[in-house]
Amino acid sequence: MLKLILRFIKLFVIFYFGITIFWVLLYRFVNPPVTLLMIERGFERKSDGKDWKIDKKWVSFDDISDPMKRAAVAAEDQRFLDHFGFDFKAMEKAIDKNSHSHKLIGGSTISQQTAKNVFLWPGRSYIRKGFEAYFTILEELFWSKKRIMEVYLNEIEMGDGVYGVEAAAQTYYHKDAKDLTKHEAAAIASIFPDPLKWSPTNPSGYVQHRQYLILKNMRRLGPLDF
Template identity: 80%
Template sequence: MKGLGKLIWRFVKLFLILFIGITVFWVILYRFVNPPVTWLMITRGFERKADGKEWKIDKQWRDFDDIADPMKRAAVAAEDQTFLENHGFDFHAIEKAIQKNSRSNKLIGGSTISQQTAKNVFLWPGRSYVRKAFEAYFTLLIEIFWSKRRIMEVYLNVIEMGDGIYGVNAAAQAYFHKEAFDLNRQQAAAIASIFPSPLKWSATNPTEYLQHRQYLIMKNIRRLGPMDF
């Protein structure tokens, strides 16, 4: 039994070393190389095919400086107002999410922009505690190896923005027929308002709830003041 235990422990150590080595390399690679595709994009593509639609992944990468400043500020105002100060986790939001989860069968995340970026780039779609654990791990890695500027750049380029639409440049073209660089504050707030549910909501045909959400985002943009990425 002793020999078997040692053998199992060796395999466990080898697995952990390989896992950490591969994931750290992957994260460092994406610090310099733009992610070509995500699991969500592929999954949505197959879902479209299953529904009898054409395969569609509409995305055009735009560098950080080629995205309008109001769009970056709107993302922070809508999703993670402590983005520049936190280290990948908003523990107050996590505490609120845990309280809600204890009263519901639905798993609510309370995710920061860093967590959402880690989830979108490195993980598969879905909600589970196992996935949240991997999300936390990759969030730590990108906070260590990427800058906040890079996290925001990747986030705004891979986020789902509609049926087969990914990234704010594709969203800007689909909703406002312009480039991400040319978005004004109101348009940026409209796009940011649909981040939580882009397959149900529209930036150009908002419900009353979305109009209120857009108003709050614009209000938060003014309150946040200058942001130094």
């Protein structure tokens, strides 16, 4: 009986690693069509009496303005090009700040955020964090930083039913993502932490301050060599 159980566990582990590695390798070349968060948000809209909405249009890395890429790095992960998926200094800073504040901040990198957005379900738990770390490592192993940024900016939630930078650019500024200015890009990046509550075109004082800090960090960044 024990041998049968161990054999089952072995086969399950082999199957799991095989499927997940294939999944990550597939998305190196194939653009993710939809995420679990998009589906969940769609059902939330329906339960609120709204129409189903997933406003999303994929654009290539080269069709995203350089200011938007810089704004994302400046806002979310300033060491994005230098780390292997995890910024332990940012994590330590977040843990220290959260221990003295009721307003929690995250220490997740762009790679980690991409992993949870594309491969995982919405929510918070230690189990989910473990899966997030696993998929982050796979991304860093099999994808380039350019691909991670491309997927990130095409899948991230940017408003009610709005996903990806192209949909955000059209919704908020009625232009293509490739034409976003540095101020528009910083405004969009400023709402990343809470896109259902905040707006880049009708910002609160807090969001305006975030935009100012992002613009400041954008000027400090060196060249982004993707």
